[in-house]
Amino acid sequence: MSQAQPRLRIEPLDVGLGLRKQASDAIKRAIMDMDIYGRAGEIRLDERRLSEDLGVSRTPIREALSVLEQEGFVRSIPRRGIIVVRKTKREIVEMITVWAAIESMAARLAAGAATPADIAELTGLMDAFEEDPTGHLTEYSDANMEFHRAIIRLGGIGLMSTLTDSLFIHMRAVRAVTMTQDNRAQRSVGDHRAIIAALRAGDADRAGRLVRDHTMGLAAHVERHGDFLDGPNAGGVPATNETGGK
Amino acid sequence: MSQAQPRLRIEPLDVGLGLRKQASDAIKRAIMDMDIYGRAGEIRLDERRLSEDLGVSRTPIREALSVLEQEGFVRSIPRRGIIVVRKTKREIVEMITVWAAIESMAARLAAGAATPADIAELTGLMDAFEEDPTGHLTEYSDANMEFHRAIIRLGGIGLMSTLTDSLFIHMRAVRAVTMTQDNRAQRSVGDHRAIIAALRAGDADRAGRLVRDHTMGLAAHVERHGDFLDGPNAGGVPATNETGGK
DNA sequence: TTGACGGCTGTGGCATACAAAATACAAAAT
DNA sequence: ATTTTGTATTTTGTATGCCACAGCCGTCAA
DSSP states (O other), rough: OOOSSSOOOOOOOSSSSSHHHHHHHHHHHHHHSSSSSTOOSSEEEHHHHHHHTTSSSSSHHHHHHHHHHHSSEEETTTEEEEEEOOOOHHHHHHHHHHHHHHHHHHHHHHHTOOOOOHHHHHHHHHTTTTOOGGGGGGHHHHHHHHHHHHHHHHEEEEEHHHHHHHHHHHHHHHHHHHHTTTTTTHHHHHHHHEEEEEEHOOOOOHHHHHHHHHHHHHHHHHHHHHHTTTTTSSSOOOOSSOOOOO | OOOOOOOOOOOOOTTTTTTHHHHHHHHHHHHHHTTTTOOOOEEEOOOHHHHHHTTHHHHHHHHHHHHHHHHHHHEEEETTTTOOOOOHHHHHHHHHHHHHHHHHHHHHHHHHHHOHHHHHHHHHHHTTTTSSSGGGHHHHHHOOOOOOOOHHHHHHHHHHEEEEEHHHHHHHHHHHHHSTTTTHHHHHHHHHHHHHHHHHHHHHHHHHHHHHHHHHHHHHHHHHHHGTTTOSSTTTTTTOSSTTTT
């Protein structure tokens, strides 16, 4: 009966306020913590199990899962259950492309509006890793993300930050891998410095182009080396029976 | 095994599969049909009233409202109820800017991949209005939207279509107004023709730039003349933070 | 007369109970 | 032995009831 079901480890949350949001956060955390691409087969989430693990009834669980579905973490198949989505390489590349489009525009806008203090913040993020980013890949990965988020923020369009944030969440699994390949970290620093220079010069065209090329380069890289995403069970969504048991 | 059977294909009989979606669609339709910007004061939605009107219980209504909240149509205030959101001018401008960013990138991608048939489809959308779009503003407004959606589709990034579609829904109220001002419809046709030419020439840079300038022009126009959005009750529901579903 | 406090009502949040559907298992027939 | 069908269990979808909190109104006191 209770086979090797990927039972998520989560802490029972205390009831108080915003029970639905707490539940969605907890489940989201649990999903991000588990290695989605390691396991094979579809990962199903059982409402009843979740409700008893979290100590709340199924109603807030369902609403939380509805939120997570909108955010692209799970997919609800009508009468069949809720499964954790596994982003395909194709989908990741699409997300990076959208990211490139948005950040490029943000850089254009930032080029005309960024203050010296803003520029200083950007340089500050890179300064710690100028010499040898390869040694501290984990830290640099964070600083890298923060750099891009900062540029988008400097664009002044809040919606851009909202959208890209929800894109970035799905790329946690990709970040670590891509960094270690191809000396990408080192080249990344160079690209970033060029972007900062363009922003400081107020050159919107150049800033937009550099950002676009930089991120599209990541897209091309994932396109080439991101086959681990489609991993063991390739293809897309199996339309019909795929029990996978035994 | 028994796969080659010419099994007759029957509609999956979507009744029952998605009472929640039916509810969300109905409520969404109702929201879009009413003139949100005409009325003053906050528009509250009562769960019990809705469930009574739609003939279903409150549970699917709540889930439908949860979906609508994620899509940005309504806003749930913890113990106060659910109100219909009114997009501010600022938010509309932000949405148009994001739209410009995405469609510009899509045009770049489309410039290298569009087939003559694709180009013909685009020209076909515009041909009917070349002479005098001012006479058939409603029809042209639809064709205009379809033109932009087609370009985004030609970019080949499905995520772009998904994102922009959800953006476009919120701009119905703006479409009609902006078209009638400033001879925008007529100039729109000219811009579109130039965009088609760039796509036909395979000039990614030019196509991307033209699309960006065209849409950013709309953003600037709304920025200038879109005060009716914040209209009667300026700042009716200001940034009270919280909720807002990410 | 005015302001504050307390009960009353209405609405949303959560839990639980019930029904329908799909899958898994088993048995029987070919 | 394999396939098919019937049954049972699991699991989702829906309904309803109860509870907590917010807003409102009336009354009482200063």
